[in-house]
Amino acid sequence: MVAKAIADESSGQQFPIYKGLENYTLLSKTGDGAFSNVYKAIHNTTGEKVAVKVVQRAHPIDPNNPGRRQGVESHNILKEIQLMRRVRHPNIIQLLDFFQTPEYFFLILELAEGGELFHQIVRLTYFSEELARHVIIQTAHAIRYLHEDCGMVHRDIKPENLLFDPIDFIPSKVRKFRAGDDPDKADEGEFRPGVGGGTIGRIRLADFGLSKVIWDSQTQTPCGTMGYTAPEIVRDGKYSKGVDMWALGCVLYTILCGFPPFYDESISSLTNKVAHGEYTFLSPWWDDISKSAKDLVSHLLTVNPDTRYDIHQFLAHPWITQSEEPTFPASDAPPMNNESPFAYDVPAFSDDGIPSARTPGVNSLREVFNISYAAHRMEQERLRKRGFRGNQGMMNFYDNMNELIEEEGEYDSSTSNVEHALKRINIANSPHTRSPNLSPQRKPRENGFKGFQLNLSNATLYNRRHKPRTSNRHI
């Protein structure tokens, strides 16, 4: 049976032979990072299908300079393992086993056969409100469990880390199109309540590499305290959880319309937009999305973490519960369907609806998420350490980067999360990002066309969202 499964499912690719992993046969590669590879694999005797994350251990890259190391330090991976061992929830990928050799760490994980939600956004361009609700409620349940039952914050919630179990596709009986839709937009199919749609069934949150414990679930006390709760510690926990809520808002925004809430070609401008919460419900793409969905998004993308919705407020919102109650926008919500001065620089369209030019810097959706999330985390952590002072004195990403990395090291000696985040997004080396010194903040639409393209292996979200109601429309 196992041999047949291997024969049926093997991708035919050649994989490295990892010493220590003899009990498993690798079937296909599902993901990779700088120092890790994730494979779909099968246990050779039980036939259980799993995901195997192979992480390269840190080692000196130059014998004459033992300080220069490459790979993942054991304290970092052990922290991730320790956190993953605490969690058990239907919407979170579970760690099944962990072992190590002198060269590698091996994480045996529950397999989410559908892969990343990210690819489904690219495939479908955006999700219907029903499907978006299905996805976001399950994500919220995972967050509620982490925040309330485990005293943990995930800190890296994004479409890349939302995996899913696939379901059968049932073609739509009647296709529904929105304003701005491409006529050949892929069919999401019939939505089945309680099951899913668009081939997306159960959502599974993955990747605890940036997660942190903020509350001791055993003693029910804030982490690091002995049974008393200082106000700043309570506030710290609230701010940390707020980072996940803000990220939830970014995911909800993105799956509803097909592009992320914050974008700019220049990282410093993007960082500023994130810090000031400068986003819009762009017309025509948001025109057909319900007011209550927009209101809910606005309560998550609220700059002040004290007024941002927490997970309970989120789950009780009428858009989530599908009640008829009226909803209200957050006090700092952007106007509905606008062409605000903060709007993206998105392509200008020629008469035939085809973008008239291409941006020189091609940015991927992954990068946009990673940069804006890292910027937000850094901002929140700065505020958390210094006390929230309202929407003022927002950080300059570059000026404060070193300071933040040092500060982060102070309070979390096991790992520098900000540094980790920056390494992940690889700002300095990215061919897609411009140096802030070379790219002063642009005003919208100066120098004519300043469009951009979100690219993933030739799939571009904006290309598929390029039919505004009126041609030549500048958004």
Ligand SMILES: Nc1ncnc2c1ncn2[C@@H]1O[C@H](COP(=O)(O)OP(=O)(O)OP(=O)(O)O)[C@@H](O)[C@H]1O
């Ligand atoms: N349990 C799983 N089932 C299926 N695919 C998985 C699973 N875990 C991870 N993957 C795939 O591998 C990718 C990388 O996994 P993960 O985020 O845990 O690794 P990472 O090295 O921390 O990556 P990154 O540096 O991007 O955060 C995921 O985005 C997903 O595509």
